[in-house]
Amino acid sequence: MxxxxxxxxxxxxxxxxxxxxxxxxxxxxxxxxxxxxxxxxxxxxxxxxxxxxxxxxxxxxxxxxxxxxxxxxxxxxxxxxxxxxxxxxxxxxxxxxxxxxxxxxxxxxxxxxxxxxxxxxxxxxxxxxxxxxxxxxxxxxxxxxxxxxxxxxxxxxxxxxxxxxxxxxxxxxxxxxxxxxxxxxxxxxxxxxxxxxxxxxxxxxxxxxADELQNLDLIKQVAYRIDPERKGPLLRYLIREKKMRQVLVFVSSTRTADNLVVKLRKNGIQVEAIHGDKSQGARTETLRKFKAGTLPVMVATDLISRGIDIERLPYVVNYELPRSPKDYVHRIGRTGRAEAEGEAISLITPDDEHHFRIIQKKMRKRVELIETEDWSLSGY
Incomplete structure (x- = not known):
């Protein structure tokens, strides 16, 4: 038709x-x-x-x-x-x-x-x-x-x-x-x-x-097992080693979003946060730059994600897991849109593993969990 x-x-x-x-x-x-x-x-x-x-x-x-x-x-x-x-x-x-x-x-x-x-x-x-x-x-x-x-x-x-x-x-x-x-x-x-x-x-x-669960085939999902204190260095390592452009990073709170932005900027990564405590003008401008591709990294909370619709977004990162499997699917569904492939990355601490298994069960899809214990993240 x-x-x-x-x-x-x-x-x-x-x-x-x-x-x-x-x-x-x-x-x-x-x-x-x-x-x-x-x-x-x-x-x-x-x-x-x-x-x-x-x-x-x-x-x-x-x-x-x-x-x-x-x-x-x-x-x-x-x-x-x-x-x-x-x-x-x-x-x-x-x-x-x-x-x-x-x-x-x-x-x-x-x-x-x-x-x-x-x-x-x-x-x-x-x-x-x-x-x-x-x-x-x-x-x-x-x-x-x-x-x-x-x-x-x-x-x-x-x-x-x-x-x-x-x-x-x-x-x-x-x-x-x-x-x-x-x-x-x-x-x-x-x-x-x-x-x-x-x-x-x-x-x-x-x-x-049909439910979004049936539309995840274009999204490559991968997860990294990581200790909490090494999450920041791992995220910076992935952004640099994969030469990521237009990566949307999800966190659970405005405080985490702001703290993460500070650490990424200290390491030379251009990034801005978008959340409910930002002024409307700041949110609009951040989203405009991210959609235009001039802002490489944007950190967002789940509430704000409802207004983010970007065709051919290549990367989504779950820096923190959402509370529900439904929100997880919604998050990773920001990529792999308009029949374009995308990659969804999750950083999983030991405390996250049980919840992540539940998410995978509800999603009816197994996600590879990569060990990072032996990875050298010094300098990141």
């Missing part, structure tokens, strides 16, 4: 080609025609499965069928859990709408920055991509209204609930009109998602894409 057969107009197909999308992903094949027909939709799909373009393209197509914009009215609201994801989704709307005859204005709004510029920028906006808290601030300031909304999208709804946005989301649901199209995307179909589904969706089409 090609994008041409999905009912999209020529300007969108031109943008799709420019973005080097070849054939649609499975969720796009099913979601685009359903959304174009006005159906509510429940999509169960992991990050990186192509779902963003799966809802962006048909939304832009339907908006373009209007001859003029309804000035002063937000037509589409996309709710997301993190600032980075808000920026990323807005960028997809802008990139895929580049050749539309009637320009559709999109704006990402999120906390951590001044609200006033966002209030001013809302003039003439048809699509708002927002984190829940900042959206409510803007509504309370009479900067926008949700009463005339046509389309509501919940992207990564499961993560928003995990991060404690349930109360804010419920407030927003009370503000939107009952007659609308609702698109709900989640990585899992938990009871909380079922509750939202029952209250928000009307006769939805359900699309469920």
């Amino acid at each position: 090609s994008f041409v057969s999905l009912g999209l107009s020529e300007p969108l197909l031109k943008a799709v080609a420019e973005q080097k999308y070849t054939n649609p992903y499975p969720i796009q094949e099913e979601a685009i025609p359903a959304i174009l027909k006005g159906h509510d939709l429940l999509g169960i799909a992991k990050t990186g499965s192509g779902k963003t373009a799966g809802f962006v393209l048909p939304i832009l197509e339907r908006l373009q069928r209007r001859k003029t914009a309804d000035n002063g009215r937000v037509s589409v609201l996309v709710l997301v859990p993190t600032r980075e994801l808000a920026v990323q989704v807005a960028e997809v709307f802008q990139a895929l709408g580049a050749y539309l005859p009637r320009k559709v204005k999109t704006l990402a709004v999120f906390g951590g920055v001044s609200i006033n510029p966002q209030m001013i920028a809302l003039r003439g906006v048809e699509i708002v991509v927002a984190t829940p808290g900042r959206l409510l601030d803007l509504v309370a300031s009479n900067a926008l209204s949700l009463f005339n909304l046509d389309v509501l999208v919940l992207d990564e709804a499961d993560k928003m609930l995990e991060l404690g946005f349930a109360d804010e989301m419920n407030q927003i649901f009370e503000m939107v009109p009952k007659k609308r199209q609702t698109l709900l995307f989640s990585a899992t179909l938990k009871d909380s998602i079922q509750d939202i589904r029952e209250h928000l969706l009307h006769n939805p089409i359900k699309i469920e894409i």
Whole structure:
């Protein structure tokens, strides 16, 4: 199947080609025609499965069928859990709408920055991509209204609930009109998602894409057994010996991230951290440089990883293991995307070994554990 057969107009197909999308992903094949027909939709799909373009393209197509914009009215609201994801989704709307005859204005709004510029920028906006808290601030300031909304999208709804946005989301649901199209995307179909589904969706089409566990073949996984005090030198050794460029290093806390950055910089490695304690401006700039390839190493926490979507990322390193096997799969799934190979490296201390065995069992994949006891790491 090609994008041409999905009912999209020529300007969108031109943008799709420019973005080097070849054939649609499975969720796009099913979601685009359903959304174009006005159906509510429940999509169960992991990050990186192509779902963003799966809802962006048909939304832009339907908006373009209007001859003029309804000035002063937000037509589409996309709710997301993190600032980075808000920026990323807005960028997809802008990139895929580049050749539309009637320009559709999109704006990402999120906390951590001044609200006033966002209030001013809302003039003439048809699509708002927002984190829940900042959206409510803007509504309370009479900067926008949700009463005339046509389309509501919940992207990564499961993560928003995990991060404690349930109360804010419920407030927003009370503000939107009952007659609308609702698109709900989640990585899992938990009871909380079922509750939202029952209250928000009307006769939805359900699309469920195979678990990421089935899509790990392009990722080379390797682990190194290492004593805790030698983890830093081993990471520096690997970065230098493998001549790594664009390596994403995962840690469990902001404190570890900052400490690791200090040690890597002392050893001449260009690196920056991205986490929740950084300002929004710093996070945006760090991510921009990393995506552009001008920042070789970025250290990140799991929360921030939700906004990181980089095609052909060659390396992911688990400096510390995540708490759950699901988060491990999500982390290493940052590489091996868009049918490109990638390498996922884990540094395993003796205390980590039992947990790592559980991860491998859940993943249904054995990872080679390489001994490093005899490795000389002096000078690193």
